[in-house]
Amino acid sequence: MRIPPTRRDVLRTGLLGAAGLCLADGLAVRAWAGGPRVAAGKARSVIQIWMWGGPSHLDTFDPKPEAGSAYAGPLVRPLETNVAGMRISELLPLLAKQADKYALIRSMTHGNFGHETAAYMVQTGRKAGERIVYPTVGAVVSHFRAPAGEEGSHLPPYVVLTEPQGRFDEAGFLGTKYRPFATGGDPSQPRFLVEGLVAAGITEEQQRERRALLARLDALRGTLPDDPAVRALTRSEEQAYDLILGAGARTFNLADEPDALRDRYGRTKFGQSCLVARRLVEQGVPYVTINYAGWDTHKDNFPEMRRKLPELDRGLATLLEDLSDRGLLASTIVWCGGEFGRTPKVDTEAPWNGGRGHWGKVFSTLVAGGGFKGGRVVGSSDAKGEEVKTRPVYPRDLVASMYQLLGIDAGARLPHPEGLDTFALPTAADAVPSAGILKELL
Numbered sequence: 001m002r003i004p005p006t007r008r009d010v011l012r013t014g015l016l017g018a019a020g021l022c023l024a025d026g027l028a029v030r031a032w033a034g035g036p037r038v039a040a041g042k043a044r045s046v047i048q049i050w051m052w053g054g055p056s057h058l059d060t061f062d063p064k065p066e067a068g069s070a071y072a073g074p075l076v077r078p079l080e081t082n083v084a085g086m087r088i089s090e091l092l093p094l095l096a097k098q099a100d101k102y103a104l105i106r107s108m109t110h111g112n113f114g115h116e117t118a119a120y121m122v123q124t125g126r127k128a129g130e131r132i133v134y135p136t137v138g139a140v141v142s143h144f145r146a147p148a149g150e151e152g153s154h155l156p157p158y159v160v161l162t163e164p165q166g167r168f169d170e171a172g173f174l175g176t177k178y179r180p181f182a183t184g185g186d187p188s189q190p191r192f193l194v195e196g197l198v199a200a201g202i203t204e205e206q207q208r209e210r211r212a213l214l215a216r217l218d219a220l221r222g223t224l225p226d227d228p229a230v231r232a233l234t235r236s237e238e239q240a241y242d243l244i245l246g247a248g249a250r251t252f253n254l255a256d257e258p259d260a261l262r263d264r265y266g267r268t269k270f271g272q273s274c275l276v277a278r279r280l281v282e283q284g285v286p287y288v289t290i291n292y293a294g295w296d297t298h299k300d301n302f303p304e305m306r307r308k309l310p311e312l313d314r315g316l317a318t319l320l321e322d323l324s325d326r327g328l329l330a331s332t333i334v335w336c337g338g339e340f341g342r343t344p345k346v347d348t349e350a351p352w353n354g355g356r357g358h359w360g361k362v363f364s365t366l367v368a369g370g371g372f373k374g375g376r377v378v379g380s381s382d383a384k385g386e387e388v389k390t391r392p393v394y395p396r397d398l399v400a401s402m403y404q405l406l407g408i409d410a411g412a413r414l415p416h417p418e419g420l421d422t423f424a425l426p427t428a429a430d431a432v433p434s435a436g437i438l439k440e441l442l
Contacts (some may be wrong), residue, residue: 041407043370044331045281046141048289049274049316050165051338053115053296056356057364058344058385059305060089062106067384073302073346073354083375091309094317100375101320101329102368103441107379107388108337110395110433113358115296116167118339124172125399125425127432132422135172135414137399138287140424142178144408145286154248156181159280160289161273173416180289187254187272194252251279264318271315278322281332295338298355301346320368333370333402337363344385362388365398371405372441394433400425401438 058064063078064071078087081099088096088104095102112118117128123136135143138158146157158170158180171178184195254262254275265271270292277288292312297304316336323329341363342356362381368374379391400410403424410425426432 041371041405042331043333043402043405043407044145045285046137046287046333046335046370046402046406047274047277047281047319048138048287049334049336050289050291051295051312051336052119052165052291052293054118054338054340054342054358054363055295056297056301056305056342057106057359057362057381058342059301059356060092060309061104061364061366062381062385063087063089064344064383064385067344070346071344071384075302075305086375086377089305089309091305092313094313098317098320101324102334102366102374103372103376103378105365105367105378105393105398105438106362106381107391107393108341108363108365108395108398109388109392110340110360112360113340115339115358118358118360119165120168122337122339122395123168123170125394125396125432127426127430132416132420133169133172134422135174135178136168136170137402138180138289139171139174139178140403140408140414141287141406142180143174143414144412144424145406155251155280155283155285157285158287158289159183159285160291161276162186162269163291163293165289165291173422174414175417180287183252183276186269187252187276188267188269192252192254192272192276194249247283251283252276254279261318261322264314265322266311266314266318268311268315270311271318274315274319275322278319278326278328281323281328282326297342298347298352298357300353301342301356302354316366323369329369331370333372333405334368335365335398335402336367337365341385361386365393367398367402367441370402372401372438376441378438378440392435393438394435396426396432396434397437400434401442404437404442 058072059075063075065076065078069076075090077090079090079093079096080087081096083099086099086104088099110118110121112121112128120126120128123138124134125137126134142158158178160180160182162183162185164180164182170180182195183192185193250256254272257275262272262275265275270290273290273292277290280288294304294308316334320329320334323332323334340358340360343359347355347357362385379393380389381387382389403410408424410423411427412424414422414424416422
């Protein structure tokens with residue numbers, strides 16, 4: 001059986017290399033038409049703001065000023081939100097005005113303190129260390145909800161802004177075609193150099209001229225027009241060029257957005273990534289991750305919070321408002337959090353200088369849109385933010401809730417290359433901790 005070439009094969013043979021492309025494995029040959037169809041859900045897309053490193057729950061969504069400075073540090077004046085009784089960090093004033101649009105889960109838990117293992121658990125709903133490496137939520141959603149046929153086919157179904165997450169394989173056993181397309185670049189720069197789509201020093205006109213030259217030089221397609229491999233190659237090239245020169249490329253171009261709106265998001269890498277994410281879901285992309293690093297604050301936690309939290313506040317609050325104004329929030333889940341929280345007690349000793357370590361016993365997550373009810377708080381931590389006090393929420397519970405809103409059956413089979421019985425979420429036999437889906441928010 002002849003195996004169709006991937007875009008990488010195309011590059012190596014030079015058939016597409018003249019265009020100067022270097023597309024990622026996530027752009028392997030396929031029409032991006034998802035395999036199994038799913039039930040109609042309230043949500044069509046997910047924007048995941050992945051706070052890589054693990055944000056402090058006490059400094060963000062679960063402030064504990066009453067615990068004193070040994071736990072709260074200098075952040076002892078939490079803000080009341082527009083929802084009575086719901087307080088968040090004093091450094092999040094814009095989000096305080098949007099609390100009716102989101103819910104806070106203050107009792108997330110898994111008990112793991114390692115970046116890689118905790119991230120895997122949160123992003124798969126599984127236990128770490130098992131023989132089978134499962135795909136993350138983004139890959140599963142890509143599998144089930146990639147647009148059928150030509151609709152939205154100019155964009156990959158799973159996009160990461162901007163760097164790959166790197167410490168685990170997002171696709172797991174689903175393989176390379178379900179890995180996300182990582183854009184690279186920086187959308188806050190005058191030209192967003194999306195990897196493989198926009199090259200420094202090469203204009204669109206030059207790219208069009210290169211494509212025309214390639215067509216003149218390519219005799220293979222003329223001699224074997226009905227060959228399956230050649231047809232696959234042609235389709236691959238069409239998708240690639242649509243991303244470079246067509247509607248796909250325009251989605252990543254922020255120049256046509258009003259300056260006032262771009263300013264509201266913040267002219268930072270994170271703020272403009274939020275704007276790109278909105279444009280991607282507007283075009284029907286099912287899953288977008290903003291890989292937002294910088295939350296591993298072992299040292300100098302509070303100076304870093306004074307830098308990071310206003311940036312988060314501006315970008316996320318504007319994203320929620322913008323999605324709502326455009327009628328997209330009802331069909332778009334926004335999921336904001338990291339792999340764990342941070343030690344409730346501040347480490348004042350040198351060299352940490354007010355740092356916080358890893359903490360997997362209890363942490364916070366924000367969810368909004370796509371059918372999640374806003375203005376709610378689920379669960380609680382104890383007085384010092386050290387343990388779950390009420391209503392534990394495990395990674396499987398959150399993932400199962402999102403799948404339900406997306407119309408994905410938790411018991412749906414996933415295609416394993418060795419034919420093993422693998423499912424969207426753990427079964428009872430897997431003995432994965434669970435306290436049930438978030439009925440309070442659905």
